Amino acid sequence: MQRALIAGLAIGVIAPSIGMFLVVRRYSLMSDTLAHVSLTGVAIAALVGWNPILVAVITTLVAAFGIERLRFSRNVFGESVLAIFLSGSLALSSVIFSAARGLNAGLTSVLFGSITTVTRFDVELIVALAIVVIVAVVLLYPKLFSVAFDEEVAEVSGIRVRFYNTLIVMLAAVTVALAIRVVGALLIGALMVIPVVAALQWRLKFSHSIFLAIIFSLVSIVSGLFLSYYLDLATGGTIVLLAIVIFTVSLMLNRR
């Protein structure tokens, strides 16, 4: 339980931090796309017998890089790049899973999370990479903000917009791959987006919205963990449902 808590806290901090930059740029679909890709990573890990989180992180990073290159090259039309990766990776992972050891209950834990079975190595990996993500966001915050708000002005001022766009997607990739354990591949998108949208209802300044989103996310995760543990419910689903409750309350309290 203690390991689950630490892993949950780490994810709880980075998911909305990256999620904020995806939401304001309208890339919310990106998190789901990366989630499907990370599924493929887990499938590959099952095939070769390596640590699923590690392989998921690598696979998703590679895919993130590929997605940004394709989007930038303009050969493929806009959002369809995401559609290709989304369905393509799902198809690939179903094939690999069936080749590995047949579609079995192991799939449920990947789709919906299995934070209670997280190993010590898993936790260390998650915390280490989460620290990398946090440090990156903190150090690069002004430039990430500038690019998110206005790419052209950022470019004119000398900020390499393409680099920072790719960086955000890659940080999202890492976050998604790490979060499979906590809420599963199907619900990662929710964890990155819902606390952010809830925080935005309070109409605070941008940096404070990120802090509030982190608070909402941590509350959802911690209470979701305890609730699902004692009531024997699916952890991932419980966490996301609590996040939705927080969102609904935020929405109602801030009605204009």
Add this chain to the structure above:
Amino acid sequence: MSSANNITPVIAFENVSVTYTVEPVIDHISFTLERGDYVGILGPNGSGKTTLLKTMLGLIIPTSGVVRMFGKPITELDAHERSKIGFVPQRISEGRIEFPATVEEIVLSGRAALLGWTGAYSKGDRIQAEEAMTVADVLPLRDRLITTLSGGQIQRVLIARSLVSNPEVLILDEPTVGVDVGSQEGFYGFIKQLNNERNLTIVFVSHDIDVIAHEAKTILCLNRTLVCHGPSREVLTGDVLERVYGKKLRSIVHGH
């Protein structure tokens, strides 16, 4: 530093052409602008105004020819040199008005490119931001979300952002589209002040002949090629306007 040199033109286009597919969008454009110029770029839709502006800003690399800022090819400028260029894009740009940030956060972001790796704005940065907000008369709005501001107010915020890096050149793209006439007058009065008091070189693009005739000291007429370049009083003849707009237009120069 070449910016201290009074002889070097601030902006120089040397035989610049930009071609996307077959025909050049702008064709063998050459001109120089001096420190303290107040230039209006005039031309109908499709004349290449936007392309010219983006090439001037270094957002587009010319197919042939060289663009120089402060004597150096624009591609060779570093972030510190680029801070001397202020850019105010067209207000109507997707997503900008819906971005959940305060005026102060947005104005501060004008200094993001100048930060080192520490990733934090310094006290000096914040003082610059305060000064810029004061000059642009948006200081009382500093804690307001930009989503709650009027078109004219947003325009002033974007100007404040462009002023925060102490530019020597201010480039504006269609600055008063969608702004009512009353606010327009105040706006151009403000720009004239910047031009007079700080010797700020001003370049703005407009499709509005009235405004350009009234406000700009110098005019560049564009219709794929440079049709005119000179003091607005001399340049706006029926002849020139016909070449720019392709039909007989009475000269509408108001008294200066």
